[in-house]
Amino acid sequence: MTLDTTSYKIPVARSAADLREAVAAWRKEGLSIALVPTMGALHEGHLSLVDLARTKADRVVVSIFVNPTQFAPNEDFSAYPRTEAADAARLEGKADLIFAPDAADMYPEGFSTTISLSGVTEPLEGAFRPTHFAGVATVVAKLILRAMPDIAIFGEKDWQQLMVIRRMVADLDIPVEFLGGPIMREADGLAMSSRNAYLSPEERKAAGQLNVILRETAVSVAKGMPISEATAEGSKRILAVGFDKLDYLEIRDAASLAAFPDNKPAGPARILVAAKIGRTRLIDNMPV
Ligand code: PAF
Numbered sequence: 001m002t003l004d005t006t007s008y009k010i011p012v013a014r015s016a017a018d019l020r021e022a023v024a025a026w027r028k029e030g031l032s033i034a035l036v037p038t039m040g041a042l043h044e045g046h047l048s049l050v051d052l053a054r055t056k057a058d059r060v061v062v063s064i065f066v067n068p069t070q071f072a073p074n075e076d077f078s079a080y081p082r083t084e085a086a087d088a089a090r091l092e093g094k095a096d097l098i099f100a101p102d103a104a105d106m107y108p109e110g111f112s113t114t115i116s117l118s119g120v121t122e123p124l125e126g127a128f129r130p131t132h133f134a135g136v137a138t139v140v141a142k143l144i145l146r147a148m149p150d151i152a153i154f155g156e157k158d159w160q161q162l163m164v165i166r167r168m169v170a171d172l173d174i175p176v177e178f179l180g181g182p183i184m185r186e187a188d189g190l191a192m193s194s195r196n197a198y199l200s201p202e203e204r205k206a207a208g209q210l211n212v213i214l215r216e217t218a219v220s221v222a223k224g225m226p227i228s229e230a231t232a233e234g235s236k237r238i239l240a241v242g243f244d245k246l247d248y249l250e251i252r253d254a255a256s257l258a259a260f261p262d263n264k265p266a267g268p269a270r271i272l273v274a275a276k277i278g279r280t281r282l283i284d285n286m287p288v
Pocket residue numbers: 037038039065067070136139140154158161
């Protein structure tokens with residue numbers, strides 16, 4: 001086994017073979033394993049998922065891979081923060097192994113397979129980022145098949161991603177327990193995100209209003225306001241507080257993400273938003 005044990009205090013596997021060998025050794029000891037897939041630039045939100053993983057399994061693997069296939073050519077793949085040493089330091093005492101493959105290991109010459117889902121991938125993020133979820137589903141399937149964990153944990157901040165992965169795991173009979181961890185928020189309620197680092201001080205102040213408007217819109221609908229009326233009002237407010245572009249503000253079925261034809265929730269509902277401020281696109285969601 002050629003784990004990198006010298007760069008950081010936590011060992012790093014950089015290839016599928018090294019990861020599998022580490023996991024096999026744990027399996028031999030009868031230990032259970034949790035996987036927390038990330039793209040690095042770890043913040044308290046990620047660390048809360050790692051802490052949750054720790055309560056569910058004997059060993060915790062955190063993958064750090066900025067997955068090129070989930071970024072469209074006009075998106076921030078090259079600018080996405082890559083902070084491996086800081087990430088490793090933040091994981092000390094929390095994770096047992098970092099899996100940090102490079103793109104050539106994940107997508108070797110000739111790689112030709114894509115997992116694409118219909119339905120749940122189509123609205124919301126799927127309408128604005130049509131290739132995004134195929135990239136996510138494919139990389140997550142690969143990460144799970146490489147680590148073969150007992151449990152895989154994802155954040156609720158990417159709610160649609162969570163529903164997409166849940167669907168894929170069920171459809172493909174992937175033998176893993178699947179769990180979502182709650183959104184962690186800054187003091188003003190802004191959902192923690194690696195992309196918050198892009199915000200200027202002025203943008204950061206306006207960004208803090210997004211969750212407030214989201215919550216108030218959800219409350220209006222819970223109190224009986226028709227969905228279209230509440231979201232139209234919320235949309236105006238998002239632009240008024242300083243966002244430059246609203247991609248969507250919608251209330252959808254929490255699991256299928258289908259729209260409610262009667263303009264009012266008929267079952268568990270979720271409010272979801274994506275809006276751009278300066279060069280930063282933020283997403284957030286909460287239950288209605
Ligand atoms: O949520 C993320 O950070 C990524 O989409 C994931 C799940 C690690 C796949 O690249």
